[in-house]
Amino acid sequence: MKMEPIETVEPVVRIQGLNKTYNGQKVLNGVDLCIGKAENVVVLGKSGSGKSTLIKCMVRLSEPDEGSISIMGKDIVKINYQELNALRVKIGFLFQNGALYDSMNVHDNLAFPLRHHRKHLGKEKLNAMISEVLENVGLPEAGNKMPAELSGGMSKRIGLARTLMLKPSLMLYDEPTSGLDTATSKEINQLILDMQRKYQISSLIITHDIACAKMTADRIVMLRDGAIVAAGTYDELNKSNDEWIKSFFN
């Protein structure tokens, strides 16, 4: 099984022996995973397999019970809150529904992280950055809209735009295509690829959508009952004789 990234340089993410238990039930069971620079790794698994817990542990929204998660050389399990926040600035997290702040319009949603982390930025520079990011996600006219006025696909694009405002080195996508039609899913997948190519961002994509995995993955890791059971490229896994793996690809 290929647990290592394609490149040989120090990986951006190295997870070792990650365990997590909820109410006596083991959700993650000894997960080992590496993500290289500008690599897209897709974690594929059915609902309840521990995918979301894995991604939440990576930003410490959920505290792991055991194991280490090294991101850009820092073990996020051991660092203090200040160091964790310094690292979180370099990590983008796209939530399943976009998680836009519904009391703010799109412009303010995008400006929000910058107002906190780039206080020296002038209004003109801020507006220029917002316009650039909106352009990148294909919604240049959306600035004045409220989140309630956006469709599911637009919310995800704006959510992605918001995470890109701080120019992250690592992106974590939680079910980026869930609840979207095929055409919009394709657009989101294309955006993920564009971001990888344009900004050299490493990405971890959590999904159960095989079309998303096929389009975006450099490498696919398959999670079952909290443990990694297979890893490889799309073509390698597609040829597998394992019934459970085949159930995804057929």
Place this chain on the structure above:
Amino acid sequence: MTTADSSLPAWFPLKKASQHAGEFSLFFFRFLKEAVRPPFEGRVFLQQCFKVGNKSLGLVAITAFIMGLVLTLQTRPSLAGFGAESLLPGMVCVSVIREIGPVITAVICAGKISSRIGAELGSMKVTEQIDAMEVSAINPFHYLVVTRVLATTCMVPLLVIFADAISIFSSFLAYNIHGDITITRFFDMALSKLEWIDIFPSIIKSIFFGTAIGIIGCYKGFRVAGGTASVGTAANAAVVTASLVIFFIDMIVVQITDIL
């Protein structure tokens, strides 16, 4: 009762209550710690002051107006029976400022503000907006809780002062239904009965009421887990708990004032 429940000790409800009390205490101490820690979110604080203060003005004004009016109309016949009608302005003024104004205004605010905060933060929790803030390295407690609690702490006393003024004015109108008195004379009679010991505890308890309204709303909102149904439950629990706590605080402050 399930088998698992029956194995629990008889004092289980008390255990749950003390667990809540412990969690709430930790939440409150965290507020105290974070409130003095920079950065200070001045803009959000002012926005919240506007939401808490300005948007409650109408409701507080109507309630206070009715309060003063009813109090005067209902007390007047009794006092007139003793020939003590001239004491009415002073009596209304003291009772409104010492007790009725702060408590009624705080209960109204608990219904309007605490529930709003509980529902707002609760829905932010279930839609992962609070998590989104956390992962963008912005302290949601500092940004959401501290600003809201400070806003209610500052604005509720101001609303109480406003409500007191409206009540006394409506009392003047009610007094004039059967009598004839100028506003200057009415206020002279009303304020002559007032002492610092009437005003000071009232302001102090209004500050405590404001803090309680804010912190309970935030606590209930932050504890929301699960789906949207729990948002409604949180808003409801915020109103009930805040109203109850207001009466407890009132009881304690009255006891302390009595000793002084």
